[in-house]
Amino acid sequence: FEGITCNAEESVKEIELSNQNLTGALPLNLICQLQSLDKLSLRYNLLENFTGEELSNCVKLQYLDLGNNVFEGPFPDQILELKKLNFLDLGYCGIKGRIPRAIGNLTVLTDLQLQNNGLSGKIPVEIGKLHKLRRLQLYDNRLQGKLPVGLRNLTKLEYLDVSRNQLEGDISLLRYLTNMVSLQLTENLFTGIVPAGIWGLPKMVTIDITSNQFEGPITSDIKNAKEIRRLSTTWNKLSGELPEEISEATSLEIIELSSNQFSGKIPGGIGELKRLSSLELQYNRLSGSIPESLSSCRSITVINMAHNHLAGKIPRSSPLLDILDLSQNELSGNIPKSLSSHSWSVLYLSNNRLSGPTPLSLVTAASERNFEGNPGLCRKKDHGPCLKEKSWEVKSFHRLTFSENEILDSLQQQNLIGRGGSGNVYKATLSNGLDLAVKHIWLKDSHASRRSQNSKPIQSKFDSKAKEFDTEVRTLSSIRHVNVVKLYCSMTSQDSSLFVYEYLPNGSLWDRLHMCRETELDWDTRYHIAVGAAKGLEYLHQGCERSVIHRDIKSSNILLDEFLKPRIADFGLAKMVQANGGKDSTHVIVGTHGYIAPKYCYTTK
Structure with a gap:
């Protein structure tokens, strides 16, 4: 029969009936009459009403996988009598209550999976008797308290996942588990310093301690973690400088260190990690420049360094980069032309000190906010000269207490307070506390400007229009009345004009x-x-x-x-x-x- 394996004596040795849509109660009274049965796998079915009665008769059972069924109820005590079990999976079964202390009697267990149940209380100290255990999965339960001291005895443990519980205290005892391959402690209440030995375990592939309250640095011994692929510490209180030695952990693919308190420079050699695909350092206190080495990291697709104190220029982008967020820093200079060659899923450069033109291929109506907060950056879709690069003629009609640059600096997306057919209106808050309203009107588009440079009739027509416009502004500027808005000055360039009015806070x-x-x-x-x-x-x-x-x-x-x-x-x-x-x-x-x-x-x- 399919799913049934017999031994040489034609006795049933294994039952493998996973994913068969089996329903109803588990007929253990019949199954446990099979005296040679050493493997029972019924995962991913709809079996229910499992009490474990008569399971103790399956004396030779070594492998029991009942995961992903709908049993409900407490941990079945009869399982604890199966002294030959080396594999036990009761994950996703709706089991509630405490993990029984007698779990320590299953001394030959190598794999214990109790994830995604309703288990509560503390992890029993007796679990430290499972000296052969290689995998322990307790994630997505309601476990509380500290990691049991006995856990330090599980020196063969390779995979530990206690994520999304309510566990607390430090994890200093884990430094004895030198064979660890995967350590996942996500979304608990752990505190204290991550032991230095953890970072550099030579067999470690995954460290995920996201969403805890860990403190202290990532230590230089991370260079010894030659197999580590994923390092995730997001949402903790880790601090100090990132060690230069991180670039010696040559298998790293994912680095997620966001929302901590890291400071200092980003290690210059981080781009030497040839397998690196994702680098997330946002919401820290990092300073200095973005390492040029990232330009040569050809496998990287995600870089997020938002909300730091990074300065200097944006380096040339690597070819596969798809997500780049450098917003809320102090970066300066022009946007690299290499960014134009990407079809970005995400590109955020807002709130820096960038200047010069925005590459034309990056400018769309939807992307305007992606570049806001850079006073010297031109974001016009028609890509005329940047405002600060224009030559402006200023005509004042009242005594001015502000500079030309203060007005130009206000023309940012976050200051936009109105739109009209002739232009946009921005709120300008001056250094002296005075608020003004600045109306920006484009007299002609930059394409027309370029075409007209070699066309005297067109240029003459434009000059005539500008002169007529200037005459009208002069007339309006002479108006002095309490019920007519005050025009402080006009600023005119070749293709646009700015009108600086008093700011009226109650709108229209x-x-x-x-x-x-x-x-x-x-x-x-x-x-x-x-x-x-x-x-x-x-x-x-x-x-x-x-x-x-x-x-x-x-x-x-x-x-x-x-x-x-x-x-x-x-x-x-x-x-x-x-x-x-x-x-x-x-x-x-x-x-x-x-x-x-x-x-x-x-x-x-």
Whole structure:
């Protein structure tokens, strides 16, 4: 029969019926009549109601695998009478209660797997009697207390996984387990210093101590761990400098040291780890530069060094790199052109000190935030010259207490407070505490700029437009009224202009009427806003040397100061009445539908 193996005497020796969709109770009364049975494997079925009765009759049983069934209930004591067992798997079975102290009677066990159950209480000290044990898996239970002292006796132990329990205390006794291949202590409450001997165990392949409260350094003896492939210490309190000797652990593939307190420089030779595929050092206190050696690490696909104090330039990228996060550091210089050759899954360079142009292939609408917080970095999709590299003509209309660079530095994504058809509006907070609003308008795209450099008619047309625009700004700049927004200055380059206004913290009247439920306007406040706006319009029409017709008065163009006093804003469509008093008309109707005066629509006057 399939799954049944017999010995030379034709007696059943092994039953292997895993993954057969078996249901119901386990018929041990029949199975244990097989006097030669030494292996019983029924994992990945739907067996239930297992009490272990009559299991003690399977006196020759050496291998018992009942994992991944739905037994429920306490640990079956009858198993503890099977003195010849060397393999026991009761993982994922719904077993509850404590691990019995008599587990120490199974002295020939080499493999004990009790993972993903409801086991609670302490790990019994008697487990230290299992001197032949090579694998102990107790992860995903509710075990508490310290590791039992007897664990130090398991000198043949190779695989220890007690992850996701509530174990506590130090792990100093583990330094005696010199044959360890895999140590997994994830998501417990362990404290203290990781013993120096642990880092350099010569057979160790995996160290995962993520999400504990370990302290102290990674010691230089890690150079002796020639077989280690994964080193994970995320979410602990480890500190000190990363040892240069880590580059001698030549089998390392994954280094995850994020969210600790490591400081100092990243080891310069870390890129010499030719098998390294993932390096995660984010949320530490690392300083210095990013090692150039990482450029030659040809197998690396993930680098995350965000939220450190790294400085200097970004080195050339390695060819397989797919995820790169260097945000929240102090990196400077240009973005390397080598980054353009990747199809990135993740690329974050925000909040550094980078400058110069962003490679065109990296700039998309979705990626704008990936580069924000770099004042000297150009992020425009059309890739005109970076703002700080432009030549700006500044025209002031009030006494200025700020510099050109302070205004340019404010043009960052995190300062964006509004968008419009003609440009974006940013909030600028100056070193003296003054808040300003900066409107950035692109007069033409950079492609047109490049085409027009050798075309005099086009350039002449642009110069004429710029002159007309300048005349209008000069006129608006002469306005002085409490109900008209104050324009401090304009800054003009070849293809864009900046307008620096006073900042009005309560936004627009439209926002207050439709968006801000927590601060609804009472009727008295609405009345004073209406009167203030009317006074502003009266001044524009009759109080200026040349009357100004706004042509787009609406609630979104009425801004409110900290006392909810109104200011008329956004003069992008405004027009000055001719000085000679002649008739002024246009064949183009401008303004916003729903707000345009009916007479203006009919007569265009």
